[in-house]
Amino acid sequence: MKRPASPSIPYRRPRGPARVRTLCLAFLLAVAGVQFLVSPAHAVSSINVSSTTVAAGETFTIDFTGTADTPRTAAGENFYAGSTDLGSLDAFTSIESCTGNTAPCTEVAELGPRVPLGDLAGGQSFGGSITLRVDPETPAGTFVLRYQLYADGGEATANGPTITITNTPREADVDVQLSAQPRVGILVPYLSYTLGTHNNGPEAATAVTVTATLPAGRTATNLSTGCTSAPGKVTCTYDGIASGAGTVSTFRLPIGLLDFGPVNATATRTASAPDDPNPANDTSAAACTVLSIALANCA
Known part of the structure; x- marks a missing residue:
C-alpha cells in the first residue's frame, strides 16, 4: 500500500523583525570574513x-x-x-x-x-x-x-x-660689535657693556655663540637673558638670527675702590652655523680707563 506523499512546504522569506535579524547576521558574517582576509596595517612613523x-x-x-x-x-x-x-x-x-x-x-x-x-x-x-x-x-x-x-x-x-x-655653500656673516660706557659715582659705579651681534646673511645664522673676554679675575653682573658669566669671561648664545637681523645683549663690570687703570674687553664670535665667510668682523674690542670710582672714560 502506497504511503501518501508528504505535502511540500513552500519557502517563505522572513518578514518584519525576523528579516532584520537575518540581514544583520549576514552583514556581521561578511565583515568578519573581510577582517579575516585583510592583513594587519603596518606601523608607519x-x-x-x-x-x-x-x-x-x-x-x-x-x-x-x-x-x-x-x-x-x-x-x-x-x-x-x-x-x-x-x-x-x-x-x-x-x-x-x-x-x-x-x-x-x-x-x-x-x-x-x-x-x-x-x-x-x-x-x-x-x-x-x-x-x-x-x-x-x-x-x-x-x-x-x-x-x-x-x-x-x-x-x-x-x-x-x-x-x-x-654645491653652493650656505653662509651667514655674523658681525660682532662691543661698546662700553662708564657709569661712575659714589654709589655702585660700573662699566656698562653693550654686545651687538648682527647677521649680514645671506642665510639665517643658528647656534651663535659670542664670548667676551674680560680682565683676569673680573666677573660681570646684570647679564641679559642667554648670557652667562665666569671670572674673566661672558658667554652669550643665540638659537637663531635671521639674515639682516641682529640682537643686543648687555652686562656690567663693577668698579671697586682699587680698580684703577686700563680695563680692556674683547668680544669674539666663537661658534655659528652655517659657515661664516668673513672672519674680519668676528671680533670687537672696547677699551676703558678707570681713574677713580667717580671718573672713567671708554673708547
Missing part, C-alpha cells in the same frame, strides 16, 4: 627634517616619532634615498650623530642609515633623531627621503620630503 636644502659637505637632521601598533622585535628606523640619480643614501651621506638608539646607529650597505630601537611593545611610543653629513664631493641633485619603521618581517616604507643638494 612620522618625520621632520631640519632643512630640505643642504649644501654638499653640510649636515641635516631627521627627527622621527611613532607608536608601535603591535609588539615589534629588533625594530629600527631606516632611511633611504628614492627617485634620484645620486645613488643609495649611504653612498653620499655619513652618520654624524643619532639619538633614541638602543645600539650604535649603522649604515646598511647600498640602502642607508638605521637607528636601532630594540624590541617595542604594542602601543609603545618611540622617537629619536639622526644627523647626516652630505659628502663634500656630492654633485647637485635631489632625492626623496624615504623612511621605514623596520622590524622582523619588514614594514611599510613611506615617502618624506624632497631634499635638494647644492
